[in-house]
Amino acid sequence: MAFPAVAVYSFLYLYPAIQNLLYATERWDGVTKPEQVGFHNFAHLATDDDLFMKIVGNNIRFTLIVVIFQTAFSLLFATFLLKNTKTTILLRVIYFFPTILSSVSVGLIWTFLYNPNFGFINASFKAIGLDGLALNWLGDTRYSLYAIAVTQVWFHTGQMVIIYVAGLQQIPADLYEAAEVDGASRWQQFKSITWPMALPTTAVVVAYTTIQSFRAFDLVYSMTQGGPLNSSDLIVTSIYNTAFASFKYGYASAQSVVLILVVLFVTWLQRRTLRIDYGVK
Amino acid sequence: MLYKVFKNSLLTLFAMAVIVPSSIVVLGSFKKDNEIYSDPLALPKSWSFNNFRTLITEGNVFTPFKNSVIVSVFSVAITLLFASLAAYGIARMVTITGRLLFLLFSLGLAIPGQVNIIPIYHLFVKLHLTNSLLGLILVNIALTLPISIFILTSFFKDIPKEMYEVAGIDGAGHFRIYRSIALPLSRPALGATGIFLFVICWNDLLYPLMLITQLDKKTLPLTLIDFRGEFATSYSMLFTAIMVASVPMIAMYIFMQRSFIAGLTAGAVKG
Amino acid sequence: MTTKGMKSLSARRLGAVATIAFALVATSITTGFAADPSFGKACTTEGVSTGTSSTSLICSVNSAGKLTWTNVRLGQSTGSPVAALKASPGTIEFHHFRPEDKAVFASIIAKFEAANPGTHVNQVIMSSNDYTNLGYAKISVNPKAAVFVTVRGGQFDQFYNGGMMRDISSDRFVRQNVIQSALTPATVGGKIYGVPYQSLFNDPLYNTEMFAAHKWTVPTNWTQLLSFCKTVKAAGIIPFAWPAATRGNAGQIMNSFLMNSAPDVATLTSRIQAIDTGKADLTSDWFTAIANKYKAMNDAGCFPANVTGYNDTVAPADFANGKAAIYPTGTFGMSTVTNLNPAMKGKMKLMSMITVDEKPLYQGITNNTFILSVNKKATSRDQNIARAFISFLTTAAAAQEYAVGTSQHVSIINVNYSANIDLLNTSDIMGKKLLLAPRFLFNNVGTVRNPLEDALIAIGGGADVTKTLADTSKTIKQSLGA
Incomplete structure (x- = not known):
């Protein structure tokens, strides 16, 4: 029964992934014949490419911020919006709304909001007297990455809220009723009922957000193109530029192999620290 | 009391964070540029459809919209079919094969599909699948299979064993159980996954950006990127372009939001 | 109009070190010329010119040291301009990076299509940032992109090295409609691989x-x-x-x-x-x-x-x-x-943006770019449509519509700028000592x-x-x- 899935997946996912490993051992500009260079690309990445190290660092910071805030916000909002009333449904509809926009639209809108000269965000800060917070969001190496992370959280929190609501609604209501009778506070209820019962959902949310953050491309591409000075460059934008703008296909493939390793490591770390069971029960 | 204040202000704040930028876009599409710069949230001095007229006469929006619909609908439908079959297989096969299969697809969950962009690009050049909607659909299916299988497998596992076994005793084959028990029971899960996938396919930029150059094969995100170049100096036109590109999706969302969200949540409770 | 023999083009990238590629040489004339009405009454700024045609005027200093209108002498093509080639029916794509020019190109294309029934040219436009980074990766896999544009330098080289450019040296419109000195950036080993359409001035x-x-x-x-x-x-x-x-x-x-x-x-x-x-x-x-x-x-x-x-x-x-x-x-x-x-x-x-205190070597920047080429990987029918389309663009009428409509100088002869005041106002830069934009020496x-x-x-x-x-x-x- 799994045959069609396995076939497509093998041909267009696993096979390219293996191909990637082969490319990663070559020096190739896409025009002339590829040249075998063994582990040179990896050696160069590891020892002689400060920029790529910086980009990996960027991506890890980006992922941490997005995973923490997106998961926390969506869990919080989901607990607020758990009951099906007119208001909660309306709010869920509103929160989910950004998800249906294309990422290019979101990038364009937020580029406008962040504009240091006439953007809405700085105008609002100035209007309430917080001139000090009117920063050069996308144009300053110190803020660009975080500015994009905020956009990413804005973009996808609604989606995670829906997943959490679905998960939390499966928790039997009598658990909370019993806790209430016992006089448990909201925090105690959250700690002893919601959190453990929602763990499987959290597993999905965290795993999904992690992958989403490591494959982030669209927002960076449409907001800063990685700049200024690569301060908002992420691994996929780097792969993309190395391959298609600098024509180093082999070197870019080596970067994708590193991306895989980083993602595997981070997922493993998450499993350990959160003790989330991804596997079959 | 304090909790209520906290809760309500937080909920309002995030709602505003969504509503305000959206209003800026909607209002901006009716305005002139300097009106947007001076006060983005003010109502337009006069409601004019000039921007829309310019956009529709200058840019062809219909073709990319059609392409996006074709790519998204086919990608989602085929992925759901393939993924549910595989997930059912995995969920029901307690043997080593099932575990291996799950592991295989989990690998895909851990490898972001974006890393395959270089080999896929060269493979598709060889197969003449660049500038082809079929190519995009194939890529989408491959990219979204792991996550779909992951979601659906856990769902199929949650269906009580007895329900499968009852059918099994009746002598029904796997396909029959899949069709008459697993599928109907998992309609909410399929719906949820479908929406998930639809959003991914609809928004994807990276692969179309690399694989599509031909004008008549462009999808909406690509067209928006073009608009960004074309109207680089005009936010009123950019906002109009965003409106035109999003309105069909928004309409669909408003129209189907009950089945979108209510189905998702209520279904999950029942499931 | 005098004609001048073609320069030796064997020295590759000669243009990179040439100073004024787009030189309009002025000769004094004795008969009094009335200034073009749209041009303003008097000739007050040295170097202002009304175009590249034999009737164009340029404002220059005469022997008495006063500014006068003089006749533009052309020495840039190897013969009289030729009419556009005919195209067979079919549809091609024209890839470029000037969204600003979309409407003007659309109008020129409409005329080209009217002259060649059944032929269609679709513009595909990327922003110039994207075009710089992705142009090659995208166009090299799209044989429908029969006409594409490159910028002088690294990008031209990339397409040339990728075997994407058809040799158009023998096409008469290349030799006879284009100012020959402007062809240098598209010339490799004496062969011409494109028409640098624009004569830009990259000055503030x-x-x-x-x-x-x-x-x-x-x-x-x-x-x-x-x-x-x-x-x-x-x-x-x-x-x-x-x-x-x-x-x-x-x-x-x-x-x-x-x-x-x-x-x-x-x-x-x-x-x-x-x-x-x-x-x-x-x-x-x-x-x-x-x-x-x-x-x-x-x-x-x-x-x-x-x-x-x-x-x-x-x-x-x-x-x-x-x-x-x-x-x-x-x-x-x-x-x-x-x-x-x-x-x-x-x-x-x-x-002139002068960033030194001593006497400057150069007073401004020019660039012959927006190089129109025929895609060698397109079908031969599409390549012929592409040649016809480029030949159409190099006719004076189309080039003038482009120049006037987009406010950009062109390297096509017999173009009259006088209908666009901004082109006139900026033409005086041609009278200065210009350097071919060095930014494009980075490959x-x-x-x-x-x-x-x-x-x-x-x-x-x-x-x-x-x-x-x-x-x-x-x-x-x-x-x-x-």
């Missing part, structure tokens, strides 16, 4: 009305430039609307910094090539001096606040709406400005020029010069070694 535009109202004069050396910035800023106006957040346009200003940075053009070329190939560091005295000037401009208040977030959307708008005095990009930015504010028509001129755009320009942008935005140059230099070297 300034608002003449504003300058007159404030009694400002164009600074003529570096010290004046910095004090000019202080004066303008004190008046509450942005001196230079530098679109630093959009690399493609922010990089234009580098041309002006480079043009007088070396004792001669050969030295400049070799220094640029040394950086381009990783033999030299950005921390060299020469490049550090350039970077320091970006910093000095920022310190003098030449740029708007938060300039690194100041993009292509804001900069021309500020210039068009009288919030900025100078828009430092080039003639190709004029149509954007007049689209944003039609009242700017006739109020823009080009300035490694992705690995070298992009990070280098990013560094200059950051420095122009206040980043530390030494650290930024050292870091970027390291990145470039590591990246070249990968």
Whole structure:
């Protein structure tokens, strides 16, 4: 029964992934014949490419911020919006709304909001007297990455809220009723009922957000193109530029192999620290 | 009391964070540029459809919209079919094969599909699948299979064993159980996954950006990127372009939001 | 009209070191010429010309030392212009990076299609940033892209090396409709692989009305430039609307910094090539001096606040709406400005941006670019449509419609600029000593020029010069070694 899935997946996912490993051992500009260079690309990445190290660092910071805030916000909002009333449904509809926009639209809108000269965000800060917070969001190496992370959280929190609501609604209501009778506070209820019962959902949310953050491309591409000075460059934008703008296909493939390793490591770390069971029960 | 204040202000704040930028876009599409710069949230001095007229006469929006619909609908439908079959297989096969299969697809969950962009690009050049909607659909299916299988497998596992076994005793084959028990029971899960996938396919930029150059094969995100170049100096036109590109999706969302969200949540409770 | 033999084109990239590629040579005439009515009454600015046709006029100094109208002498093509080729029915794509020109091209294409029933040309337009980075990867896999455009230098080389360009040397329209000296950037080993359609001037535009109202004069050396910035800023106006957040346009200003940075053009070329190939560091005295000037401009208040977030959307708008005095990009930015504010028509001129105090070597920048080529990987039928389309674009009528409609000078002969006041107002730059834009001597755009320009942008935005140059230099070297 799994045959069609396995076939497509093998041909267009696993096979390219293996191909990637082969490319990663070559020096190739896409025009002339590829040249075998063994582990040179990896050696160069590891020892002689400060920029790529910086980009990996960027991506890890980006992922941490997005995973923490997106998961926390969506869990919080989901607990607020758990009951099906007119208001909660309306709010869920509103929160989910950004998800249906294309990422290019979101990038364009937020580029406008962040504009240091006439953007809405700085105008609002100035209007309430917080001139000090009117920063050069996308144009300053110190803020660009975080500015994009905020956009990413804005973009996808609604989606995670829906997943959490679905998960939390499966928790039997009598658990909370019993806790209430016992006089448990909201925090105690959250700690002893919601959190453990929602763990499987959290597993999905965290795993999904992690992958989403490591494959982030669209927002960076449409907001800063990685700049200024690569301060908002992420691994996929780097792969993309190395391959298609600098024509180093082999070197870019080596970067994708590193991306895989980083993602595997981070997922493993998450499993350990959160003790989330991804596997079959 | 304090909790209520906290809760309500937080909920309002995030709602505003969504509503305000959206209003800026909607209002901006009716305005002139300097009106947007001076006060983005003010109502337009006069409601004019000039921007829309310019956009529709200058840019062809219909073709990319059609392409996006074709790519998204086919990608989602085929992925759901393939993924549910595989997930059912995995969920029901307690043997080593099932575990291996799950592991295989989990690998895909851990490898972001974006890393395959270089080999896929060269493979598709060889197969003449660049500038082809079929190519995009194939890529989408491959990219979204792991996550779909992951979601659906856990769902199929949650269906009580007895329900499968009852059918099994009746002598029904796997396909029959899949069709008459697993599928109907998992309609909410399929719906949820479908929406998930639809959003991914609809928004994807990276692969179309690399694989599509031909004008008549462009999808909406690509067209928006073009608009960004074309109207680089005009936010009123950019906002109009965003409106035109999003309105069909928004309409669909408003129209189907009950089945979108209510189905998702209520279904999950029942499931 | 006299004709001139073709230059030897065997020396590749000769044009890179040539000074004025687009030279309009003026000869005095005895008969009195009435100035073109749309041109203004008197000839007041040296170098202003009305076009490239045999009846065009140029304002030049006569033997008595007075400015007079003289006749433009053409010496640029090898014969009389020829009519456009006929195209067979079919549909091709025309890929370029000038969204601003879409409407004008659409109108020219409509005429081409009317003259060739059943033939269709679809424009596919990328932003110039995207085109720089992705043009090759995308067009090389699209045989429908029968006509495509490249910029002089690295991008032309890339397409040429990829075997994408058809040799069009033997096409008569190439020899007879195009100013021959302009063909150099598209010539390899004596063979011509494209028509550089535009004759650009990558020099800052300034608002003449504003300058007159404030009694400002164009600074003529570096010290004046910095004090000019202080004066303008004190008046509450942005001196230079530098679109630093959009690399493609922010990089234009580098041309002006480079043009007088070396004792001669050969030295400049070799220094640029040394950086381009990783033999030299950005921390060299020469490049550090350039970077320091970006910093000095920022310190003098030449740029708007938060300039690194100041993009292509804001900069021309500020210039068009009288919030900025100078828009430092080039003639190709004029149509954007007049689209944003039609009242700017006739109020823009080009300035020589002199960044040294000693006598400058060059007074401005020019560029023969927007090279139209036929895709060798297209079907032969599509290639013929492509040739016909390019030949159509090189007819005087189409080129004039393009020039007048987009406010850009062209390298096609017999074009009359007098219907576009902005083209007239900026033509005086042709009378100055111009350098072919050195920015396009960098061939490694992705690995070298992009990070280098990013560094200059950051420095122009206040980043530390030494650290930024050292870091970027390291990145470039590591990246070249990968």
